[in-house]
Amino acid sequence: xxxxxxLRPDAAKALDDLMIRRVLPRYVKIVRSDAxxxxxxxxxxxxxxxxxxxxxxxxxxxxxxxxxxRKNREKFDKGITKIGKLREPxxxxxxxxxxxxxxxxxxxxLCERKCHVNRMKGEKGACKVGTECxxxxxxxxxxxxxxxxxxxxxxxxxxxxxxxxxxxxxISQWHEAxxxxxxxxxxxxxDRRRKEGSRNVNWxxxxxxxxxxxxxxxxxxxxxxxxxxxxxxxxxSEKTMNILNGIVDMHLSDxxxxxxxxxxxLSKIPKYFNxxxxxxxxxxxNTEMTIRHLVLPNHIECCTKPIxxxxxxxxxxxxxxxxxxxxxxxxxxxxxxxxxxSLTREEIKEAINYAEELNINYIT
Ligand code: SF4
Numbered sequence: 001x002x003x004x005x006x007l008r009p010d011a012a013k014a015l016d017d018l019m020i021r022r023v024l025p026r027y028v029k030i031v032r033s034d035a036x037x038x039x040x041x042x043x044x045x046x047x048x049x050x051x052x053x054x055x056x057x058x059x060x061x062x063x064x065x066x067x068x069x070r071k072n073r074e075k076f077d078k079g080i081t082k083i084g085k086l087r088e089p090x091x092x093x094x095x096x097x098x099x100x101x102x103x104x105x106x107x108x109x110l111c112e113r114k115c116h117v118n119r120m121k122g123e124k125g126a127c128k129v130g131t132e133c134x135x136x137x138x139x140x141x142x143x144x145x146x147x148x149x150x151x152x153x154x155x156x157x158x159x160x161x162x163x164x165x166x167x168x169x170x171i172s173q174w175h176e177a178x179x180x181x182x183x184x185x186x187x188x189x190x191d192r193r194r195k196e197g198s199r200n201v202n203w204x205x206x207x208x209x210x211x212x213x214x215x216x217x218x219x220x221x222x223x224x225x226x227x228x229x230x231x232x233x234x235x236x237s238e239k240t241m242n243i244l245n246g247i248v249d250m251h252l253s254d255x256x257x258x259x260x261x262x263x264x265x266l267s268k269i270p271k272y273f274n275x276x277x278x279x280x281x282x283x284x285x286n287t288e289m290t291i292r293h294l295v296l297p298n299h300i301e302c303c304t305k306p307i308x309x310x311x312x313x314x315x316x317x318x319x320x321x322x323x324x325x326x327x328x329x330x331x332x333x334x335x336x337x338x339x340x341x342s343l344t345r346e347e348i349k350e351a352i353n354y355a356e357e358l359n360i361n362y363i364t
Contacts, residue, residue, distance in 0.1 A: 008142050008143070008146060008149045008150075010146040011142075011146045011149045011150070014145075014147040015028050015032070015147060017146075017147070019320065019361055020320070023317075023318065023319065023320050023361055024147065024288045024290070026077075026249065027147075027200075027227050027288050028147075030225065030226070030249055031199045031200065031227055033225055035076070036073075036076050036083050036225055037225050037226055037227055037249055038073070038228065038246050038247055038248065039219045039222070039228055039246075039247050040083065041069060041073050041246075042069060042093040042246050042247060043088060043092045043094050043220070044072065044083065044086045044087075044088060044089070045065050045069050045072065045089075045093035046091070046092060046093075047061065047065060047089070047092055047093055047095055048091065049095070049099070055103045058096060058099060059100065061096060062093075062096055062100060065096060066246055068093075069093055069246050072086075093246065094219065094220055094247075095220070097243050097246075098213070098216045098220070100239075101212050101213050101216060101243055102120060104237075104240070104243075105118075105119045105120055105131065105213060106119070106120045106121075108125050109237050110160075110209050110210055110212055110236065110240050111127070111160040111207075111209045111210070111235050111236055111237055111240065112235050112236070112237055112269070112270075112271065112275040113125065113126050113127075113160055113235075113269070114237065125210075126160065126162075127159060127160050127207075127209075127210040128158055128174055129156075129158035129210035129211060131213060131214075132180055133180065133181045133182060133183060133186060133211070133214035133218070134158070134179070134180055134211075135154060135155060135157065135178060135179065135186075136155040136156070136157055136170075136171045136176060136178050136179075136206075137155045138152065138154045138155065138186070138189060139152075140152060140153075140193060140198055141153040141202065144202070145290065145322055146363075147290075147320075148199065148200060148202065148229065148252070148290070149199070150197060150198055151198060151199060151200050151202040151229070152193040152198035152200065152201045152202060153202040153204055153231075154186065154201065154202065154203055154204065155168070155204055155205055155206065156171075156203070156204070156205040156206050156207070156208055156210075156211040157171055157174065157205065157206055158171075158174065158205060158206045158207070158210050158211070159171075159172035159173070159206040159207045159210075159233070160207050160209055160210060160235050160269075161207070161235060161267045161268070161269055162267060162268040163256070163331075164266050164267070164331060164332040164333060164335065164336055164339075165266065165327070165329060165330055165331055165333040165336075165339050166330060167328075167330050168205070168206065169330060169331035171205060172205060172206040172207070173331075183214060183218040183221055184221050186214075186218040186221075187218050187219075187220075187221035187222045187223075188221075190218070190222050190224065190226065191222060191223050194224040194226045195224070198226070199227070200228070200249075201222075201228055201229065202229040202252070203215055203228070203229065203230055203232075204232075207232050207233050207235075208230060208231065208232055209232060209233075209235070209236050209240060212240060212243065212244075216243075216247070219247065227250060228247060228249050228250075229249070229250050229252050230244060230248040230250075230251050230252065231252040231254075232252070232253060232254065233254050234251075234253040234254065234255065234276045234279045234280065234283075235269060235275055235276065235279075236275075238278075238282070241279055241282045241283070244287075245287070249287065249288065250287065250288045250289065250290060251283045251288070251289040251290070252289075252290050252291075252292065253276075253279075253280065253283070253289065253290075253291050253292065254292050255276060255280070255291050255292065255307050255311075256276075256293075256294065256296075257272055257276075257299075257302075258302055258303040258304065258305065258306025258307045259273055259302055259303070259306060261302075262302055262303055265336075266296075277314075280314070280315060280319075281314065281315070284315045284319065289315075289318060289319045289320075290319065290320045290322060291311065291320070292321075292322045292324055293307055293308070293321060293322070293323055293324060294324045294326070295323060295324065295325055295343055295347060295348065295351045296327055296339055296343075297327065297338065297339055297341050297342065297343050297344070298339065299338070299339070300351060304350075305354055308321070308351075308354055308355055308358055308360060309358065312358040312359075312360055316358070316359075316360055317361075319361065320361045320363060321355065321361065321362045321363070322363050323351050323352060323355055323362055323363075323364050324364075325343055325351075325364065327339075327342060328342055329341060329342070352364065
């Protein structure tokens with residue numbers, strides 16, 4: 001744990017911060033091993049598969065087992081039941097989620113692009129992700145937010161967006177090949193990193209969404225109790241949101257644009273704001289959340305302010321917002337004059353003043 005004190009001294013006390021404890025109470029408890037991570041609870045909920053189950057049957061069973069999941073989680077949280085006393089069933093809610101994810105990928109609509117390709121048969125959609133576990137890197141990240149660091153970040157290849165200013169473009173747009181691993185190998189690394197002091201496992205990329213199957217299979221093999229962070233652009237489909245419920249302990253979203261037009265021009269995706277805002281509403285019903293907003297130059301009025309206002313009007317008390325000022329032009333940003341520079345001091349100040357005015361829980 002010595003790295004924590006050298007590289008991010010504020011991380012040591014972050015979990016005692018009153019705002020963090022108020023907004024992310026369960027996350028803090030899991031980090032401290034005072035509560036059980038969702039995916040470990042999902043492994044204890046029995047699923048009885050039958051050969052003649054249709055996909056529609058499986059979704060109905062999912063609704064039923066999620067009710068059981070919530071009841072059990074409440075009992076664990078109140079200390080009424082100890083998780084060690086429950087046997088691990090042969091097939092669990094986590095296995096059911098894996099089956100459902102395979103069915104979604106067979107006509108892929110993991111994200112709102114809804115490419116409808118059969119990835120189980122080798123076809124690829126806009127993200128160019130297959131069914132194998134292809135990652136760029138995994139390491140102990142000391143530079144995430146103070147309450148998240150040290151974070152075991154796993155960077156997947158491929159992304160559902162095509163952001164023209166992407167800071168991770170070599171990963172998201174396949175300018176590197178990545179290396180192939182397996183769920184079992186990844187699980188061993190997660191268990192080892194937890195023992196070395198990681199506060200969480202942080203699925204990122206690119207974007208984790210196209211890689212959901214690999215992630216669920218990895219969690220099935222994980223033995224340690226560790227919070228799961230879904231670090232994503234939040235362009236998931238509603239079906240994916242359903243699968244993530246009961247798996248993710250803290251969402252870490254990247255809320256980029258305050259309208260659909262900027263998203264279409266700069267990330268080449270339709271209906272971004274509709275999908276992203278809907279997913280924030282779904283996520284905050286079930287899961288704790290930190291939101292990142294990278295302020296873009298010349299986008300204060302069209303993006304930063306509408307996003308902060310939307311958060312204020314809809315989910316203010318349920319989230320922590322990180323207002324990020326580290327934008328630099330990368331990838332194709334030079335082709336877009338509005339974003340082809342760093343932020344000015346005035347722009348940063350304006351974003352922070354607006355968050356203050358709205359009384360949002362924010363960090364910088
Ligand atoms: S995850 Fe990839 S293949 Fe699936 S819908 Fe999204 S972009 Fe298309």
